[in-house]
Amino acid sequence: MFSDFQRASNSHFKLVTRDERFLSIPAASATPSPTYIERLIEDFPDRRPIFNSILKQQQKLRFGTKNREWFDYYIWPTFEDIRASYADIVNDPYNGKLEKEQEAASRFLNFPVLENGRPSGPKSIDRSAKLVRNAVNESDALNQRLVMSVVGKVGSGKSCFSRFLFSCRRSYFLKSNIICSRIAFSEIDNEISSQGSLRYAYGRVVTCLTRDVALSYIVDQSFRKTIDALAFEDEAKAGALHELRAVAHDHARAFADASQDLVLCNKNLSFDIGNLSEPVKLEILSVVHSIGFRFLVSLDGFDLINCIDFYQPSKQKELFDIIAAIIYRRSGIVRSASGSAALNTLNGIQLHFVLFLRDTTSAYFAQFNQSGFDQINPRLQLLAPPSFNFLAGGVLDRFLKSTKAFNKDERRGFQKNFQRYSDELSTELEFGESASILSTFNFNARKAKRFFGILLCVALEERLRAFGGEGLNTKNLIKQAFSDRTWKSIIRRPYKIW
Incomplete structure (x- = not known):
């Protein structure tokens, strides 16, 4: 049997x-x-x-x-679970041995915080959010771009944890002047395939970033007050901010009276922001960045890719090259005449990245981390199932x-x-x-x-x-x-x- x-x-x-x-x-x-x-x-x-x-x-x-639904839904692994699920790599020289809980806590993004002998959902997700926030702050202090790879096996809960972290701790990051933007690869891969360009892919990233600026305006009162005050005090920045407020206003009212939850709000905003011109979206991002906010982009959904695509010419391989070019800002990764122009659309705006990858996929991106690219702060975190x-x-x-x-x-x-x-x-x-x-x-x-x-x-x-x-x-x-x-x-x- x-x-x-x-x-x-x-x-x-x-x-x-x-x-x-x-x-x-x-x-x-x-x-x-x-x-x-x-x-x-x-x-x-x-x-x-x-x-x-x-x-x-x-x-x-x-x-x-x-x-409250997330805390009821998400099941945290124990130290024993982590050792069991990574038994095949605990003696790998690259990862070292996992003999103590302190060692595992530094390597696993979903390592739990115990309370009365049981994992505490709020305290555990706070620990994960703090780890990511500190990595962003450290990268900014070094004037580097964070590229954090969160690696787990197929079905281990990477997408689930990504949604959990950036749903429940959006306000936590905002308090540190970090605007999180979660982009599922499945939402953009078909569109990039039909358009087939680095320029279009970068445009989708710009749209998602602007959407999440608007979402932050809707759900966070402190951020909303900051934007509202700036819109009336600084004429140079008023144009872009009035565009932002015009798009977000109806959604903010619907969210406040509970006629539209965050799930629906996120979906509807994607459509409305998409109707704005690219120069307007870039101006919004530039203004928000100029008042001290940083951008953290979470890319997820790479499990849809078969590892064979990395070793033979394919459309999926081209998509991965486009994503890699965006992350590392190297137009040479893809042979595109418009590559350099696309990568310059966010001049002066620092983007940090958290990539949720499975082990076979992470090996492809590791080559770029090790290729001597300037201004990159690479990090590796693991994720284990319960x-x-x-x-x-x-x-x-x-x-x-x-x-x-x-x-x-x-x-x-x-x-x-x-x-x-x-x-x-x-x-x-x-x-x-x-x-x-x-x-x-x-x-x-x-x-x-x-x-x-x-x-x-x-x-x-x-x-x-x-x-x-x-x-x-x-x-x-x-x-x-x-x-x-x-x-x-x-x-x-x-x-x-x-």
Whole structure:
């Protein structure tokens, strides 16, 4: 069984159920098999809310989600999780050994701060934000451009952490005169492909930066007061700032009366800012920079790229060269007649970068860090996923909360039972400890969450089919699904992953 289970990093994995039907989950899917869920809803239409809730717990939180939801959603790794997920590199001369927590804390951007023996979400994200802020300040003091690479394995939670950090700590950075702009590579790669130029790519970066200046004006009262005062006191800067205020005004009012949340505000601003001319956007950025604000650009979504693209001519390779040219301001990286002109559009404005990369992608950008480029301050931070127990436990707790059928003590009871079932699953898979289950999925947290979603659905289905769904309210159904008998039956079924 172990050899079959170990092949988790390939494109599909399947679970054999009692009736020998297969539940197939494509690796690109973000949720448990929709086909399987749809069949369960069709068979048990009165249980639709339960199965839909399981799907919802697997979905990603978007940039702009409220802090309390992030703190409930994000699961921090422990020091043991970090050592387990990076066991293959702890003796690498480049990274050194991870023998002490202090060593790991300096290298891992998502290293937790403990409070009463448990990770504290607010204190942990404060630590991460402080680390990035200090790197920006240090780079400015040296008159260098920060290029921080945050490296993690596929599915380890890089995009999730990027959204978490820059959603929850936007105001923290603003207090240090840093305006954060998060740009998902997936949002610009298709557009760059159709336009095919460094000039267009740089224009997209300018638009995103201006959008986030406007977003800061909307959500941060102190920043808004600074801009408003300057717009009326300095005639030379008034034109650009009045343009900014005109775009942001309606959104600010909608945000203030809660008719538009930050997620929707961010989306709508992208459209409105895009309608401004490039000279106006550049003037806005120049004015904001002249009063002491710095720009921190987070580039994310590079996991969509196949590593083979780096070693053969391809459109994706061209896109990466364009992104590298923007970061390192070297038009020679791409052979474009308009390259130098594009790179000069932000004259005098210092951009710092945080790149969220997977390990294979980071090697491509490392060559530029080591190529003697002036004015670059390269940094490397790692990012680790949590253990399977904590990851699945977080999904379970949110699912139980969504049913509104259990109090806090009852949910803790389910968590203890799940811990025991996870240990039994570990034994079945011939692992010494349950934390190692995640290695079955090559430390891909997305796949692990989908797998747990399947287990949860199968447990509910088994009890529904055994009882015919009669006389079982939501609370009793879930209790039955978490009985020792049900889970032992599920755990001992044959699993195949390929």
